[in-house]
Amino acid sequence: MTRRALVGSLAVASGGLLSGCDALNANQGWRDTLRLAETGNMALQRAIQGRDRLAREYSPRDIGRSVPANGTRAPTDADYLKQAATGFTDWTLTIDGLVEKPTRFALGQIRSMPKQTQITRHDCVEGWSAIGKWTGVNLAHLLDKVQVKDSARYLVFHCADTLRAGPYYESIDMEDARHPQTMMAWALNDELLPIGNGAPLRLRVERHLGYKHAKYVRRIEAVADYRLAYGGGGGYWEDAAGYEWYAGI
Amino acid sequence: MTDMIAALDPAEPALAPQAAPDIAPPVSEPDHSHVLTTRIWHWVNLVSLIALFMSGLMIFNAHPRLYWGEYGNRDEPAWLVIGQQGSRGFLEIGGQRIDTTGLLGRYEDGEGQMRSRAFPGWATIPSDYSLADGRHWHFFFAWFFAFGLLFFMAFSLLNGHIRSMIAMRAAEWHPRALWRTIVDHARFDFHTAPGEAYNPLQKLSYIAVIFVMLPLMIITGLAMSPGTDAALHFPSMMFGGRQTARSIHFIIAWSLIGFMLLHVALVIVHKPLTSLRGMTIGHRR
Known part of the structure; x- marks a missing residue:
């Protein structure tokens, strides 16, 4: 034969x-x-994790050659390109929706807030992993400043990049939002975030796969139900390709 | 009974009467039937493993590279790569590359189109590329596989299945007895000692599959999940990292397919109808 x-x-x-x-x-x-x-x-997973169980952290010698850029590697949106050309000096992060004090934070303001640094493993849904050192501000710190209402159950992250099926977005619930390692990161491996990795501001939600870690974040909206945003799946890839909203596995 | 076991291993007659008489099947003829829990598990497991394997190949296609250690990605060295160069497909293991056009890396689909994909569409669920759908199938059948195995193990320990059918008797560990059963297998002689459901080689295979390989699939699977990894560090740490766990998951998956093919081949050459009846209807009364 x-x-x-x-x-x-x-x-x-x-x-x-x-x-x-x-x-x-x-x-x-x-x-x-x-x-x-x-x-x-x-x-x-929630039953065995408990609220604050941390993702593993590593030592500086565990950091690999790179944290590969995936999904959007360089946004082509006109507004983003304009911001990138000026080094993101005018970039702002708006937090609104179900909050007592909707606020627009300047990037410089966020960078001068209490810093949090963690060396964690980024796991892509495709199967690869990369270890990097992330620096940013704890998300709970920002949420406390705007005073999220009790009726808010989810956060929707609106991003500056547009892919084939539309603008990128993601959503997480308040348990993940207030997890001690969840942060808005602005530096990777002691350098300001490269564009491929989400400059100037991205989400780190460490107990989830990579597509939950929204890059190029412009606005965080506190909502009662993420299913009412965009396509209803709770994220770009959830809508466009049918990925799970819960990406802990 | 002692005489017949002595015939298997004349050097160790004293160790023979190991099987408790109340749980041993009738001595006259080996009974090929299985209890209901075993039969249900066997077929649930078969369906689950095939669905898991084929959807697993789909998931692998999303990143057809394997690494050792905690991390690995396109900028790091891989020990196994399936890919394409120009119009040719290749498999690369440890830096050695072989051309696999038509099977791995590049294949011809049903419409005669050449496609670039690690594992061809006819081997994956779904047959078109969809990482999301592959994952949905995989994590659905993983529940049947994991809890099926758990229940089967619990029932089999309780109802004496393991003790009476699969557990190795002391005499069977004797090197001469092991060698004898290996030689017998090579000659397509699969007889079992009287009062025994399986010969030592069969028992060892079932022990390896049920107690080592299948549990390792679950543990390495859990080790790859960032959510589980945060909750329980041990699965990925016991293998030295997420990417090592992914590699082991891949290797054992193929080993299980090898076991399955061998298992089916052996059933076909040795009493196929009796074996099939024993695993479906059960007792022949």
């Missing part, structure tokens, strides 16, 4: 199985059933 024939017969044998799987995969009832796992995974 030649290799080609062998491969061919394997392909035919799996063909029957696969067309069945592809038909199932296109069935909405089946897709909804599969998605039950996300609810279970989140419940199980």
Whole structure:
């Protein structure tokens, strides 16, 4: 039997199985059933994590060659390009929505707030990992300044980059928002954030996969339900490709 | 009974009466039937493993490189890479590259189109590239796989399945007994000692699969999850990092496929109908 024939017969044998799987995969009832796992995974992980259990931190010698840029590597939005050209001196972060004091913070103001530094592992949904040293301001510190209302259950992060299916955004719940390691980072490995990694300001939400860590963040909106924002999935990739909203796994 | 076990290993007759008579199947003819929990688990596990394997290949396709250690990415050296160069597909292991066009890296889909993908569409769920859908399938069937294994282990320990069918008797660890069963297997002679459901080689395979490989799949799987890793550091730390866990997950997945093919081949050459009946209907009464 030649290799080609062998491969061919394997392909035919799996063909029957696969067309069945592809038909199932296109069935909405089946897709909804599969998605039950996300609810279970989140419940199980939250149960064993507790509120403040920290993601592992590493020593400086564990830092790798790079933290590869993925998704948007360089935004082409006109407004962003204008900001980048002036070194982001006019960049602001607005926090509004269900808060007592909606506020627009200047980038310089954020950089002069109490610093938090952590060396953590960035895990991409694709399977790769990179270790880097992130510096920024604890998100809870910002949330306390604007006094988030009790009715706010989620934060929606509005970003300055637009991909094929629309503007990037992400959302997390208040438990992750107030986690001790969750921060708005402005430096990576002791340098100001490079554009590929989300300059000038990005989210770090360490117990989640990379796509939750919104880059180029312009506005944080406290909401009662993330499902009312954009496409309803709670994030760009959730809407565009069907990724899980809960990205702890 | 002593005589017959002595025939298997004449040097150690004193160690023979190990099996408690109340749990040993009838001596006259080996019983190929399985209790209900084993039968249910076997088939649930088969479906889960196939779904997990094929959706796992889809997930691998999103980043077809493997590393050792805590981290690894396109800027770091990989020990295994599946990729394409021009119109050719290749597999690279430890720096050695072989051309795999048609199978890995580049393949021809049903419409005759050449596609660049690590594992071809006919081996993945779904057959079109979708990391999100591959993950949905994977994490759905992972529940059946993980809790199925947990329940099977618990039931099998309680109902004596492990003790009576899979546990190695002291005499079976004797090197001569092990060598004998290896030689027998090489000759396609799969007889079991009277009163035993499996011979030592079969028992060792089942022990390796049920108690080592399947649990390792769960632990390495958990080690890759940032949420679980934050809660329980040990899974990824016991392997020296997330990327090592990912590599081991990949290696054991293929080993399990190897086991499955061998298992099916052996069932086919040795009493296929009796074995199949024993694993489906159960008792022949």
